[in-house]
Amino acid sequence: MQNGSKPIPTRVLDPQLVESRRLQIVKASVDLFVAKGFHKTTTREIAKASGLGIGTLYEYIQSKEDVLYLVCAYIHSEVEKRLREVTSHEGTGRDALILSIKRFIACVDELQDYMLLIYQETKSLPADTMKLVLQKEEEITMLFEGLLERGREDGSLNITPQSVKLFAHNIVVLGQMWTFRRWALHRHYTLEQYTERQTSLLLQEISRV
Amino acid sequence: MQNGSKPIPTRVLDPQLVESRRLQIVKASVDLFVAKGFHKTTTREIAKASGLGIGTLYEYIQSKEDVLYLVCAYIHSEVEKRLREVTSHEGTGRDALILSIKRFIACVDELQDYMLLIYQETKSLPADTMKLVLQKEEEITMLFEGLLERGREDGSLNITPQSVKLFAHNIVVLGQMWTFRRWALHRHYTLEQYTERQTSLLLQEISRV
DNA sequence: AATAACCGAGCGAACGCTCGGTCGGTCGAA
DNA sequence: TTCGACCGACCGAGCGTTCGCTCGGTTATT
Numbered sequence: 001m002q003n004g005s006k007p008i009p010t011r012v013l014d015p016q017l018v019e020s021r022r023l024q025i026v027k028a029s030v031d032l033f034v035a036k037g038f039h040k041t042t043t044r045e046i047a048k049a050s051g052l053g054i055g056t057l058y059e060y061i062q063s064k065e066d067v068l069y070l071v072c073a074y075i076h077s078e079v080e081k082r083l084r085e086v087t088s089h090e091g092t093g094r095d096a097l098i099l100s101i102k103r104f105i106a107c108v109d110e111l112q113d114y115m116l117l118i119y120q121e122t123k124s125l126p127a128d129t130m131k132l133v134l135q136k137e138e139e140i141t142m143l144f145e146g147l148l149e150r151g152r153e154d155g156s157l158n159i160t161p162q163s164v165k166l167f168a169h170n171i172v173v174l175g176q177m178w179t180f181r182r183w184a185l186h187r188h189y190t191l192e193q194y195t196e197r198q199t200s201l202l203l204q205e206i207s208r209v
Numbered sequence: 210m211q212n213g214s215k216p217i218p219t220r221v222l223d224p225q226l227v228e229s230r231r232l233q234i235v236k237a238s239v240d241l242f243v244a245k246g247f248h249k250t251t252t253r254e255i256a257k258a259s260g261l262g263i264g265t266l267y268e269y270i271q272s273k274e275d276v277l278y279l280v281c282a283y284i285h286s287e288v289e290k291r292l293r294e295v296t297s298h299e300g301t302g303r304d305a306l307i308l309s310i311k312r313f314i315a316c317v318d319e320l321q322d323y324m325l326l327i328y329q330e331t332k333s334l335p336a337d338t339m340k341l342v343l344q345k346e347e348e349i350t351m352l353f354e355g356l357l358e359r360g361r362e363d364g365s366l367n368i369t370p371q372s373v374k375l376f377a378h379n380i381v382v383l384g385q386m387w388t389f390r391r392w393a394l395h396r397h398y399t400l401e402q403y404t405e406r407q408t409s410l411l412l413q414e415i416s417r418v
Numbered sequence: 419a420a421t422a423a424c425c426g427a428g429c430g431a432a433c434g435c436t437c438g439g440t441c442g443g444t445c446g447a448a
Numbered sequence: 449t450t451c452g453a454c455c456g457a458c459c460g461a462g463c464g465t466t467c468g469c470t471c472g473g474t475t476a477t478t
């Protein structure tokens with residue numbers, strides 16, 4: 001899984017400055033996009049919220065869509081960072097899986113506005129860039145695939161090889177559901193209840209009888 | 210569950226004409242929105258694709274967002290129509306549930322572009338209208354809630370009362386997942402495989418041991 | 419003095435929506 | 449049967465605004 005990221009051209013020479021300015025831009029844009037959506041956010045707003053002039057903004061990007069891509073990439077990297085801390089947990093695949101699911105849902109909750117953003121705005125990216133973002137989404141899914149496979153091999157999980165991939169998707173989606181159905185779920189369940197019930201439902205399916 | 214729909218003002222007097230013209234508009238717009246997204250579709254394009262002048266279009270709606278709402282309402286009514294045919298199936302709750310899940314996934318597959326549209330563009334609606342659309346989404350979820358409750362009461366399903374709502378959401382989301390993760394799932398599973406595996410996974414959780 | 423970073427007035431294109439007007443059809447009086 | 453008054457569905461040029469982005473100039477650093 002090679003690092004599928006896309007270098008965005010800049011007119012600024014110092015790479016460290018580019019990185020720090022782009023972080024400024026991302027942090028400011030995320031909140032704007034969350035509040036108003038990508039299309040209704042103007043480049044002028046992005047510039048102002050980033051503490052830059054509109055001209056300077058365009059020293060660091062080539063188009064408005066570039067900002068969206070930077071934002072998506074940033075969010076994904078945050079998710080992946082948190083997950084990787086925990087997927088390498090030693091012990092049975094089953095133990096590592098339980099830990100990872102809980103951590104993932106916690107992460108979805110913590111970053112809920114951002115997760116929602118990716119869900120809703122990925123489609124606004126240019127085709128080639130969108131591919132990269134979906135690829136990242138798949139990589140995250142494959143983290144769970146790896147855990148399931150590990151559990152299957154060490155005998156701690158009861159799952160057929162051809163269901164591994166599907167089940168990994170189920171885990172990710174049922175985790176993300178906490179965000180994109182929050183208009184209903186948050187009325188009826190707390191985060192703890194949700195985590196507890198989804199985890200036990202999921203595990204029930206792949207436990208030895 | 211009162212019929213939560215919103216009457217959109219029009220300058221045209223004949224109600225039948227209004228209905229048929231709006232159906233024209235909806236049918237044309239759906240494809241445009243699917244292809245380009247709501248924001249990148251212009252009112253002129255909508256008018257042209259509907260076979261109307263731009264002025265005439267505005268005889269039937271008040272704003273571009275009205276078109277999006279009409280489209281969402283139409284899609285939801287299609288889904289609900291197909292589902293209601295089958296949720297009233299006599300027999301145990303379990304039997305009706307199995308039938309409904311299969312039908313729902315088939316429906317998601319058949320209307321996949323439209324389902325995706327609702328997922329991605331609901332957020333572009335004005336707040337009050339968005340509420341109505343989410344309400345409809347919840348009503349569809351509650352169809353499954355009803356079936357689960359029925360199965361719990363007649364003893365054909367093994368599920369705790371406080372998990373009924375959550376499980377209904379799981380069913381809906383895992384069905385819709387076939388659409389909004391198609392970039393990954395369609396590469397690895399056919400519709401039949403998907404339906405079969407998800408159904409059996411879901412049922413396994415709520416079957417008596 | 420040279421260069422890199424920053425800036426914002428301004429450009430051209432495109433947008434949602436309006437509004438004055440056209441035109442085919444209906445109906446009642448002659 | 450004819451004709452004039454009226455109606456309402458239909459139309460699209462054009463308005464006012466806003467957008468993404470450029471480019472020539474300014475400031476800060478070395």
